[in-house]
Amino acid sequence: MIVMKFGGTSVQDAAAMDRTLTIAEARLPRAPVLVASAMAKVTDQLQQIARLVGEGKQEECDAAIAALEERHAACAREFLAPPHRDRCLADLAVILEQLRALTRALAMLKEWSKRSNDAILSFGERLSTTLLFHRARCRGMDAELFDARELVKTDDTFTSALPIEDLTAAAIVARVKPRPGSLAITQGFIASTVSGATTTLGRGGSDFSATIFGAALKAEEVEIWTDVNGIMTADPRIVPAARPISAISYREAAELAYFGAKVIHPSTMQPAVNLGIPVRVKNTFEPDHPGTEIVPTAAGTGVRAIASKRRITLVSVSSSRMLLAYGFLRRIFEIFEKHQTPVDLIATSEVSVSVTIDNPSAIDRIARDLSEIGTVGIEAEKSIVCLVGQDLWKDTVFLSRVFKSLHEIPVRMISLGASDINLSLVVPEPATEESVRSLHAEFFP
Ligand code: ADP
Ligand code: ASP
Ligand code: MG
Numbered sequence: 001m002i003v004m005k006f007g008g009t010s011v012q013d014a015a016a017m018d019r020t021l022t023i024a025e026a027r028l029p030r031a032p033v034l035v036a037s038a039m040a041k042v043t044d045q046l047q048q049i050a051r052l053v054g055e056g057k058q059e060e061c062d063a064a065i066a067a068l069e070e071r072h073a074a075c076a077r078e079f080l081a082p083p084h085r086d087r088c089l090a091d092l093a094v095i096l097e098q099l100r101a102l103t104r105a106l107a108m109l110k111e112w113s114k115r116s117n118d119a120i121l122s123f124g125e126r127l128s129t130t131l132l133f134h135r136a137r138c139r140g141m142d143a144e145l146f147d148a149r150e151l152v153k154t155d156d157t158f159t160s161a162l163p164i165e166d167l168t169a170a171a172i173v174a175r176v177k178p179r180p181g182s183l184a185i186t187q188g189f190i191a192s193t194v195s196g197a198t199t200t201l202g203r204g205g206s207d208f209s210a211t212i213f214g215a216a217l218k219a220e221e222v223e224i225w226t227d228v229n230g231i232m233t234a235d236p237r238i239v240p241a242a243r244p245i246s247a248i249s250y251r252e253a254a255e256l257a258y259f260g261a262k263v264i265h266p267s268t269m270q271p272a273v274n275l276g277i278p279v280r281v282k283n284t285f286e287p288d289h290p291g292t293e294i295v296p297t298a299a300g301t302g303v304r305a306i307a308s309k310r311r312i313t314l315v316s317v318s319s320s321r322m323l324l325a326y327g328f329l330r331r332i333f334e335i336f337e338k339h340q341t342p343v344d345l346i347a348t349s350e351v352s353v354s355v356t357i358d359n360p361s362a363i364d365r366i367a368r369d370l371s372e373i374g375t376v377g378i379e380a381e382k383s384i385v386c387l388v389g390q391d392l393w394k395d396t397v398f399l400s401r402v403f404k405s406l407h408e409i410p411v412r413m414i415s416l417g418a419s420d421i422n423l424s425l426v427v428p429e430p431a432t433e434e435s436v437r438s439l440h441a442e443f444f445p
Pocket of ligand 1: 010037225228231233
């Protein structure tokens with residue numbers, strides 16, 4: 001069997017949904033499971049609704065829901081004939097009534113928790129898959145719609161829940177029975193706790209859903225359908241000359257995703273690794289392009305791609321008491337752990353430690369605790385620029401080429417060698433694009 005995941009632009013309107021279903025139709029002999037995102041921008045609009053709810057702005061909230069209703073109903077009217085149209089409109093109305101009831105109750109309480117945020121965001125995928133399901137039926141396909149919340153079971157880390165592997169695999173295997181000729185449709189991104197509270201896997205998490213289904217069903221392949229010709233040598237919005245990469249390893253892809261390549265969610269590769277399931281990134285708008293294959297190991301050395309991550313904060317602690325002492329690093333990391341703040345890059349000298357974090361929400365408390373150890377410096381508005389590829393450090397001219405191409409950009413921190421596939425540089429945020437472009441010009445002339 002095969003899992004196909006379609007992102008927001010691949011289901012953004014009636015024409016896109018039809019393109020998506022044509023791709024799925026061609027794969028019917030391979031017993032496909034289709035995992036879909038919300039229509040483009042809908043999750044952002046639901047996020048706005050969640051914010052309005054927290055401010056108790058009921059009327060604005062109702063207006064935003066009416067706009068969502070209109071967009072989905074217009075799509076249903078455009079591509080569905082009776083009786084499919086009426087059934088679909090009725091299903092959409094039921095889902096939207098649930099959203100109205102939920103937001104009214106929450107607005108009364110001015111409630112905006114991570115739990116309520118997930119419940120509200122889940123509606124986007126529920127709406128888009130309802131449209132896809134009815135359109136598939138209308139086109140004469142044998143289609144079945146599954147509620148992913150009954151299949152993907154997670155812990156209760158709302159807004160970035162972690163799947164519970166065995167429960168999830170058992171639920172998927174018990175319910176979804178892929179077979180040639182029929183199309184199973186379900187939602188990406190959404191899940192639920194063991195007690196049934198709705199969770200999400202984090203923004204962009206539909207890619208992760210796809211490999212969760214792929215691993216549970218032992219898929220021969222997982223396809224991630226998006227709006228570009230695969231994983232490219234850089235974000236094409238920053239570097240128009242970026243080119244698609246034909247093959248990349250799981251680790252390289254994960255590293256790129258973690259350091260900002262939005263094309264794929266950083267957790268996507270994890271379920272695929274154990275079974276060695278190939279993941280292919282393809283373009284819905286150019287389905288014949290081979291895209292990128294993500295595989296256990298990919299041939300070739302040198303820089304494979306460049307990614308960047310903005311809004312990074314650099315935190316430094318220095319203390320002469322660190323000289324020749326032990327236990328300092330432990331004390332420093334305990335503070336980040338206490339404030340549940342992950343650290344990305346680290347550099348140390350005899351008397352100081354610098355780290356980068358991308359979630360500064362606890363920065364004041366972290367700085368207060370760190371100041372008991374030494375002098376604390378906080379520098380916001382940084383970016384990480386990351387070069388990914390095999391054996392970078394073995395190339396003796398690699399670093400000189402990097403610094404030559406960044407000649408006027410003050411590189412604040414560097415990390416090479418912690419992993420054998422990545423060089424990360426911390427640069428001022430306003431220099432992000434220039435850094436990526438210069439490095440791309442150097443390594444992909
Ligand atoms: P989807 O809705 O299909 O999940 P996303 O918007 O999440 O799509 O991801 C696709 C986008 O990721 C592309 O349109 C592109 O702008 C961006 N992107 C960032 N870095 C890269 C990269 N290295 N290769 C390809 N696309 C990238
Ligand atoms: N719809 C969700 C989002 O926009 C999940 C996804 O598209 O992957 O974040
Ligand atoms: Mg995405």
